[in-house]
Amino acid sequence: MFTGLSAFPLTPLENDAVAEATFVRLIERLAEAKVDSITALGSTGSYAYLSSEERKRVARMAVEHAGGTPVFIGIGALRTSQVLTNAENAEKAGAAGLLLAPMTYQPLTDDDVFELFRTVTAQSSLPVIVYDNPGTTHFTFTTELYGRIAELPGIASIKIPGVPAVPEQAQARVQEIRAAIPEHVTIGVSGDAKAAAGLAAGCHAWYSVMGGTLPALAMEITRAAREGRFPDAVAASKRLSPLWELFTEFGGSIRVVAAIAEHLGLAPQASLPLPIQGLTEDQRERVARVIDALGLHR
Amino acid sequence: MFTGLSAFPLTPLENDAVAEATFVRLIERLAEAKVDSITALGSTGSYAYLSSEERKRVARMAVEHAGGTPVFIGIGALRTSQVLTNAENAEKAGAAGLLLAPMTYQPLTDDDVFELFRTVTAQSSLPVIVYDNPGTTHFTFTTELYGRIAELPGIASIKIPGVPAVPEQAQARVQEIRAAIPEHVTIGVSGDAKAAAGLAAGCHAWYSVMGGTLPALAMEITRAAREGRFPDAVAASKRLSPLWELFTEFGGSIRVVAAIAEHLGLAPQASLPLPIQGLTEDQRERVARVIDALGLHR
Numbered sequence: 001m002f003t004g005l006s007a008f009p010l011t012p013l014e015n016d017a018v019a020e021a022t023f024v025r026l027i028e029r030l031a032e033a034k035v036d037s038i039t040a041l042g043s044t045g046s047y048a049y050l051s052s053e054e055r056k057r058v059a060r061m062a063v064e065h066a067g068g069t070p071v072f073i074g075i076g077a078l079r080t081s082q083v084l085t086n087a088e089n090a091e092k093a094g095a096a097g098l099l100l101a102p103m104t105y106q107p108l109t110d111d112d113v114f115e116l117f118r119t120v121t122a123q124s125s126l127p128v129i130v131y132d133n134p135g136t137t138h139f140t141f142t143t144e145l146y147g148r149i150a151e152l153p154g155i156a157s158i159k160i161p162g163v164p165a166v167p168e169q170a171q172a173r174v175q176e177i178r179a180a181i182p183e184h185v186t187i188g189v190s191g192d193a194k195a196a197a198g199l200a201a202g203c204h205a206w207y208s209v210m211g212g213t214l215p216a217l218a219m220e221i222t223r224a225a226r227e228g229r230f231p232d233a234v235a236a237s238k239r240l241s242p243l244w245e246l247f248t249e250f251g252g253s254i255r256v257v258a259a260i261a262e263h264l265g266l267a268p269q270a271s272l273p274l275p276i277q278g279l280t281e282d283q284r285e286r287v288a289r290v291i292d293a294l295g296l297h298r
Numbered sequence: 299m300f301t302g303l304s305a306f307p308l309t310p311l312e313n314d315a316v317a318e319a320t321f322v323r324l325i326e327r328l329a330e331a332k333v334d335s336i337t338a339l340g341s342t343g344s345y346a347y348l349s350s351e352e353r354k355r356v357a358r359m360a361v362e363h364a365g366g367t368p369v370f371i372g373i374g375a376l377r378t379s380q381v382l383t384n385a386e387n388a389e390k391a392g393a394a395g396l397l398l399a400p401m402t403y404q405p406l407t408d409d410d411v412f413e414l415f416r417t418v419t420a421q422s423s424l425p426v427i428v429y430d431n432p433g434t435t436h437f438t439f440t441t442e443l444y445g446r447i448a449e450l451p452g453i454a455s456i457k458i459p460g461v462p463a464v465p466e467q468a469q470a471r472v473q474e475i476r477a478a479i480p481e482h483v484t485i486g487v488s489g490d491a492k493a494a495a496g497l498a499a500g501c502h503a504w505y506s507v508m509g510g511t512l513p514a515l516a517m518e519i520t521r522a523a524r525e526g527r528f529p530d531a532v533a534a535s536k537r538l539s540p541l542w543e544l545f546t547e548f549g550g551s552i553r554v555v556a557a558i559a560e561h562l563g564l565a566p567q568a569s570l571p572l573p574i575q576g577l578t579e580d581q582r583e584r585v586a587r588v589i590d591a592l593g594l595h596r
Binding site: 048049102109275277 | 314341346347348376377378379400401403404405406407409410411413414417433434436549550552553571572573574575
């Protein structure tokens with residue numbers, strides 16, 4: 001279940017409330033594209049900004065409209081007790097798995113993070129994806145800590161932040177992680193620009209920001225990789241270079257993907273939680289031009 | 299009001315709930331030491347980990363037991379609407395000012411942060427302290443952004459993260475900020491180890507972690523500086539070098555100060571919010587030895 005394309009939809013807001021009908025349409029779009037799984041309330045889904053009640057409701061809507069596609073729910077929070085509440089609500093909503101990033105305000109130690117995963121896996125019966133996202137959590141996992149956590153019963157997958165650009169180095173990195181964790185724990189790549197490279201290097205899943213908004217395109221890359229046609233996957237990804245460049249230039253994927261969804265009418269304007277204002281008008285125009293030039297509407 | 303020693307008390311937890319009687323005793327201790335102000339729910343007060351309801355209650359208790367000492371309340375949160383709720387609750391509680399750090403999960407732009415401060419100062423009638431704490435927020439203020447924000451009506455003070463070690467450089471840095479902001483906005487130093495240096499370099503306030511638990515000692519340093527006896531302030535701070543070294547070695551002040559409070563019976567054991575486990579037994583013993591050797595119980 002923790003292989004293939006896991007699509008991370010936005011949770012669009014309108015007037016500081018979850019735009020529920022819009023969110024449901026995004027979920028239905030993913031189910032129709034036959035993504036392998038949907039991860040709602042990932043970083044792209046603004047989990048960190050939503051209240052426990054909002055998250056409970058979003059989890060229910062996601063499962064209800066996923067048409068049987070497995071739904072994973074992001075449960076991260078700054079305080080362990082809040083994480084446990086989110087886990088319980090996700091389980092009640094019918095989630096198939098949990099995604100957990102070690103959010104920080106005060107820096108955390110390796111032992112703090114290990115204990116967090118130990119507590120959650122001990123209390124929830126759902127499989128857990130370890131979410132390594134240093135750009136937002138500012139916590140850096142060592143390979144050794146991956147190993148300690150992956151030994152916990154209940155850990156199903158690790159979402160790694162990206163792989164080196166050079167194929168041999170990417171492969172070596174994935175093999176290094178592989179050697180440190182039990183066989184049943186899958187490795188999923190994130191950082192969309194490097195996803196094809198990650199799949200070619202041996203990752204079995206792609207935890208994808210872009211896949212949450214443009215699922216058909218992400219499925220094309222994933223399918224090629226799953227069928228062993230790695231050059232095709234890499235070539236399909238390469239065609240999207242102008243998009244990856246905007247991710248880098250505009251300081252991260254969520255602002256760009258929100259602008260894409262807004263451009264395509266899949267989200268209301270200004271759909272990110274304030275204080276995140278999203279892209280400026282000029283930046284949005286550049287995104288629109290890239291999207292239109294690449295013919296990206298799927 | 300935004301000068302002198304502002305003491306930042308812990309908000310001790312016990313079994314994942316605010317230890318209310320213990321918190322009240324910490325506040326009373328600060329009032330008795332005649333600190334210039336109390337900032338409850340600063341980073342040291344674990345604001346980021348508490349629910350809006352818990353924060354409302356803590357704000358009320360702080361004001362109620364401060365014996366007339368001005369109380370500032372930390373209102374930071376990841377989402378602007380949550381910040382506004384906290385501001386309203388702090389105002390209702392009788393706070394004399396608000397402390398606002400731009401918490402981040404997704405990185406924020408300068409314009410995002412400016413708009414956050416604009417929105418809060420437009421909606422609250424209380425004076426606001428700009429809280430620059432890059433170690434926890436991972437947002438870096440430029441001097442130019444200090445200037446833009448400090449022009450907003452309602453901004454009263456800037457809490458800067460520290461000053462360079464070399465006195466001339468510290469003075470130059472404070473003068474550089476001074477030149478960028480209106481005269482009525484005070485500059486307060488944080489980073490306890492560098493506080494005496496900051497006061498000597500021209501800061502008018504010390505936003506102090508240590509002062510929340512050992513107020514008499516922090517008052518001694520502050521008083522010397524306020525009376526122009528900078529060498530005395532620096533010498534008093536220098537005597538505490540073994541403590542400052544533990545702050546650095548153990549990765550930040552909050553774990554050390556919580557261990558001090560626990561050692562002195564001012565907080566229950568394991569008083570920080572999980573997943574923060576606090577110091578190990580060995581580390582606690584070292585803290586206790588330093589505290590006892592320096593005779594720090596005030």
